[in-house]
Amino acid sequence: MSTGATRPTIGAVVLTMNDRPEEFPRAMASLLAQEDVDLDIVVVGNGCIPDQVPDGCRTVDLPENVGIPEGRNIGAQHVKGEYLIFFDNDAHLPQTEVLARLAARLDQDPHLAYMQPRISDPDTGITLRRWVPRLRAGDPTRPGIVTVMAEGVVLVRRSAFDEAGGWPGHFFLFHEGIDLAWRLWDRGYTGYYSPDIVVHHPATDPARHDTFYRLNGRNRAWVARRNLPAILIPFNLATWTLITLWRVHKPHALQVSFAGLFEGLRGGHGERAPMTWRTVGRLTRAGRPPIM
Structure with missing residues (x-):
């Protein structure tokens, strides 16, 4: 990774719990193979001392698992760069110019805050609906804001x-991505989904245990309470409730989901900074009003 005056500088943050001995080395190798960028890479051990860390990467050891968003915040404090890549440790970059292409798009538009590649399963090529950051996710090859x-x-x-x-x-x-994206939009930025830039990630199902349903419900409430004008909060949560009733059919899962929702409504959401109505209008014109 040589330096150059026009090369984008990127701080890469990767979390590990030392529980992916095959996927993690592949993820790191694909990062280190990126061309035409200057990378500063940190591996954050979330409740562990990272192992299998290649040369050229620094580490941060956390004594306990602080969760994914806080682990990434801590990692971001330990890297330099005009851009930050947050990278799951079971993902990998199939081509050596992925980061350079993403950075080039950000470099072209100062109002663009984040670039989202298309994530696909390396074996099946499937892009899960939850990986497509917009409504009408049936066609994962459609680009746009x-x-x-x-x-x-x-x-x-x-x-x-x-x-x-x-x-x-x-x-x-x-749901930390909804929170961050809304706050970026409230500051006048936008995001862009570029499906021609592909990143590989195994298509796993996160809905396997009670923690998923509880945190899903709690954080939905927190996102709304932190970011929305008060009048929109009940509409947002009513939409989430209807979608949950439609998608979740196991009685126990529904019970845990709504227990999480009520937990979130009781508090703990942190500082409230409701978006402006101008932002509500921008989000709506971009195809996703914040009640969805």
């Missing part, structure tokens, strides 16, 4: 990330 993000692999402008206050660290897991 987006108002949320898939947090697992995303390139963010460092200055915008800092201006927005970073990830909501206390969320621990789930």
Whole structure:
């Protein structure tokens, strides 16, 4: 990774719990193979001392698992670069110019805060609906402006990330990408989904245990309470409730989901900074009103 005057500088943040001995080395090798960028890479051990870390990468050891968004916040404090790449440790970059292409798009538009590649399963080529950061996700090959993000692999402008206050660290897991994206939009930025730039990630199902349903419900409430004008909060949560009733059919899962929702409504969401009505209008014109 040589230096050059026109090369983008990127701080890469990767979290590990030392539980992916095959995927993690592949993820790191694909980062280190990126061309035409200057990378500063940190591996954050979330409750562990990272192992299998290649030469040229620094580490941060956290004594306990602080969750994904806070782990990424801590990692961002330890890297330099005009852009930040947040990178799941079971993802990998199939081509050596992925980061350079993402950075080039951000470089062209100062109002663009984040670039979202298309995430696909390396074996099947499937792009899950939850990886497509917009409504009408049936066609994952359609590019365009987006108002949320898939947090697992995303390139963010460092200055915008800092201006927005970073990830909501206390969320621990789930929906931190909605929170960050809304706060970026409220500061006049936009996001872009570029499906011609592909990143590989195994298509796993996160809905396996009670923690998923509880944090999903709690953090939905927190996102709304932190970011929306008061009058829109009940509409947003009513939409989430209807979608949950439609998608979730197991009685126990529904019970845990709504227990999480009520937990979020009781408090703990952190500082409230409702978006302006101008932002509500911008999000709506971009195809995703914030009640969805």
